[in-house]
Amino acid sequence: MIAKLPITKPILARPSICCVWDTNTVLKDGYLNFKDSLAFIDVMHYPNNNCATGAAAVVPQDVFPNYLNHHNVQNVVTPYASTAQISIAAGKQMMMMETNTASCGGFPGVSDSFAASLWGVDYGLQMAYNNFTYALLHFGGQNVYSVYYANIVVAEALGKGGASQVIDLQLDNNNENRAGYAIYEKGEATRAVFINHVSNPGASDYTVQVAIGGQQTGLPSKTPTSVKVKYLRADSVSIKYNITWAGQTMGQQYASDGRLYGDAEVQTIQCDTTTQLCDIPVPSPSVALVFLTDEAFTNSGGAAGDATGSTLTFATTVTTGKVHATIDLAALATSNGRNGSVPLGATSKGGALNSWAEQGVRMAGGVAQLW
Known part of the structure; x- marks a missing residue:
């Protein structure tokens, strides 16, 4: 029973x-x-x-x-x-x-x-x-x-919409040192992520050509004229400090208050309107987050009305002096x-x-x- x-x-x-x-x-x-x-x-x-x-x-x-x-x-x-x-x-x-x-x-x-x-x-x-x-x-x-x-x-x-669909692109015949993902919302490509796992700056950088639709798919091209890119960067894979997200960092271990500091650095990359390709550099080692639309960029991680691309973060309770969060x-x-x-x-x-x-x-x- x-x-x-x-x-x-x-x-x-x-x-x-x-x-x-x-x-x-x-x-x-x-x-x-x-x-x-x-x-x-x-x-x-x-x-x-x-x-x-x-x-x-x-x-x-x-x-x-x-x-x-x-x-x-x-x-x-x-x-x-x-x-x-x-x-x-x-x-x-x-x-x-x-x-x-x-x-x-x-x-x-x-x-x-x-x-x-x-x-x-x-x-x-x-x-x-x-x-x-x-x-x-x-x-x-x-x-x-x-x-x-x-x-x-x-x-x-x-993103914030709760409707993301993710595809593993299996870059370069599913290269073990590279990873790529396409993110769709309601069937439309909104973002892409590319990862370079190799710790050999300069010598092991690679470039991804991004296209949406076009001749290879038989669909009308929807490749934008430009894209915005945020990078997660560090000098090597073994480093513990000086990691940056879009140029901002939380600082040293045991010294961070939970917030990102510094000016946000969001790169704008122009796409080739003839070939309908956007060349995205992926330095070694790094993660590149590509925003394929302005709406996708706005609906990611920033504060409402903030067009700089700065991620919204909050101070820890160690800094605020409050042991418990307000609920x-x-x-x-x-x-x-x-x-x-x-x-x-x-x-x-x-x-x-x-x-x-x-x-x-x-x-x-x-x-x-x-x-």
């Missing part, structure tokens, strides 16, 4: 399994009988394990190249393509419930490097391409790494899973724990929604 709870709307994200369990098997063996209570079908996945100790411990430098390889990103996400199809057929959204560069806080020298930023952009858009609606980066406490720059780029690439009481009353009196959320205050493994267990509530 199956007992169904009297739930007025679907609120759960499940089955939240990993490792030795197979999500598809669980779903096919009856879990979807409870789909009326499910808002999301979710999975959890880390590309590497940093919880192991002793002889089983992973050496960060051994896995560093893995975060600079588009094929590895594809290999992490594509096994869930069939699960996503099951979710869609059941009328549910797909969620990556828990993930990051590695479990138990990540690898020093890898998870806090520019390589992680490049990986985060590639990974986020690959999940979108494979029908994930949401992804959550797991972290907790004050000394756990986060690929924050990547979060900003992915958010701006998908509408009516919204709080129905949040955190129990509709009121016993909220289950955690802010991870004081979560600078002694061991990475302890953080992974105790700080499970410290989750940030990315996109």
